[in-house]
Amino acid sequence: MKKKDKKNRNLKNKDKPTSPPAEFVAPAPHVWVEVDIEWDSLDKAARRRLVLQALEDGDIDVLWSATHHNLLLYGRGGSHTSQHTVRGYRTGVAAFLAFALPLGWQRMTDHDTDLTIGYLRALERTGLTPGTINARRSAARALYRALRWAGVLLADPFADTPRVADREDRWAKREAYSREDIAALLAVATPEEQRMILLGSHAALRMSEMTSLTWDAVDLAKKVMVVTGKGRKTARVHLSGPLHAALSAVPAGEREGHVLPWQDPKTIRVLLRALCSLAGVQYARRQVHGLRHAAATMLLAQTGDIYVVSRHLRHSSISSTEIYAKLSSTKLSDALDAWDAPEPPEDDAPATPDEDDEAAD
Incomplete structure (x- = not known):
C-alpha cells in the first residue's frame, strides 16, 4: 500500500x-x-x-x-x-x-x-x-x-x-530634483538640453509631452503653450522666464516641427542620466519624471498654494497633486522643531478692559 x-x-x-x-x-x-x-x-x-x-x-x-x-x-x-x-x-x-x-x-x-x-x-x-x-x-x-x-x-x-x-507611500516612490540640482544641470547642458530640462522642471511636462511638443503650440508673445496630455486633454501652460528665454533664443527660422530634437523616450533618459553624472546630481529614484516633481515642489514652496500647483500640473484631482508636491522630511522636521514651549507672559498684571475687548475681537 x-x-x-x-x-x-x-x-x-x-x-x-x-x-x-x-x-x-x-x-x-x-x-x-x-x-x-x-x-x-x-x-x-x-x-x-x-x-x-x-x-x-x-x-x-x-x-x-x-x-x-x-x-x-x-x-x-x-x-x-x-x-x-x-x-x-x-x-x-x-x-x-x-x-x-x-x-x-x-x-x-x-x-x-x-x-x-x-x-x-x-x-x-x-x-x-x-x-x-x-x-x-x-x-x-x-x-x-x-x-x-x-x-x-x-x-x-x-x-x-x-x-x-x-x-509604500505614494509620495515616497520618486524624489524631486532640488532648485540647486536644476541649476547644476542647466550649467552643463547644451541649449537643446536646457530646453528639455526647463520643459520638465518649469513647465511640468511629462516625458511624452516633451517629445510631442511642436512649435505651433508655443505662443512666445503670450508666454503660453498648448499641451496635449493624458487622455488627449489639452491645456494652456504658462512659460517661466527662463523657459521663455530658452525658447526665444531659437532663431525664428528654426521654429518648425518639434521643439526638442529627440522623440525617442530612451534618448531623453540617456541624456538626462549623462547630464546628472556630469553635474554630480543624483539620477536614481528621480529619473525624467523627477523634473515634473521639481516643478511641483518649487512652486509649492514659492506660493504655498496647492491649488496653484494643481492647475500648473493640470491635475483633475488635488489628491494627485499631493503626491507630486510632497513636503520633504526636512521641512517637516524643521516645522516640528519650531514648536517650542510658549513663552511666559512678561508680567502678571490683569488685562485692561480695552485689552479684553481687543482679545474678544
Whole structure:
C-alpha cells in the first residue's frame, strides 16, 4: 500500500508543471515583426482559428497584433492611445507570453487563475515594484481581452487576479530634483538640453509631452503653450522666464516641427542620466519624471498654494497633486522643531478692559 502511494505521488510530481526559468519572466528583447492582418475583415470563426494557431505556434507577433488591434478598438484611449502606452503594453504582452507559453498554451484558453496569479508572484520574485507588476498585469489583461474577442475563451482570469498591493507611500516612490540640482544641470547642458530640462522642471511636462511638443503650440508673445496630455486633454501652460528665454533664443527660422530634437523616450533618459553624472546630481529614484516633481515642489514652496500647483500640473484631482508636491522630511522636521514651549507672559498684571475687548475681537 505504501509503495502504491509513493508511486502516485511520483506521478503527481511528474505531471506538475515546473516554474519557468528566470529568462521567461524577464525575457530578452523580442525582435518584432510587422504582421499584415486585416482583423476587421475576419469573422469570429476565422479570428478564432488564427489566434489558436498563433498560441499553438507561440507566435508572439500575431498575438500582439490581435491585442494591439483590440486595444485601439475597445481600449479607453481608442485610436488616440499614445505610443508610450502601446510600447508598454507590447512589452507586457511579450513578458506574459514568455512566462505562460512554456507552461502549455492550452492553459491560456481556460479560466486558469493559477496561471495568472502565478505570473504576478513570479514577477514579485524578480524584485519588480508593485507599480511595474500592475502595469504588466494590465498588459496581460489586454491580451486576454483580445483572446475573448477572438472567441478563444469566455471569461477573464485576470478579473479574479487582484492587483499587487503597494505598501509604500505614494509620495515616497520618486524624489524631486532640488532648485540647486536644476541649476547644476542647466550649467552643463547644451541649449537643446536646457530646453528639455526647463520643459520638465518649469513647465511640468511629462516625458511624452516633451517629445510631442511642436512649435505651433508655443505662443512666445503670450508666454503660453498648448499641451496635449493624458487622455488627449489639452491645456494652456504658462512659460517661466527662463523657459521663455530658452525658447526665444531659437532663431525664428528654426521654429518648425518639434521643439526638442529627440522623440525617442530612451534618448531623453540617456541624456538626462549623462547630464546628472556630469553635474554630480543624483539620477536614481528621480529619473525624467523627477523634473515634473521639481516643478511641483518649487512652486509649492514659492506660493504655498496647492491649488496653484494643481492647475500648473493640470491635475483633475488635488489628491494627485499631493503626491507630486510632497513636503520633504526636512521641512517637516524643521516645522516640528519650531514648536517650542510658549513663552511666559512678561508680567502678571490683569488685562485692561480695552485689552479684553481687543482679545474678544
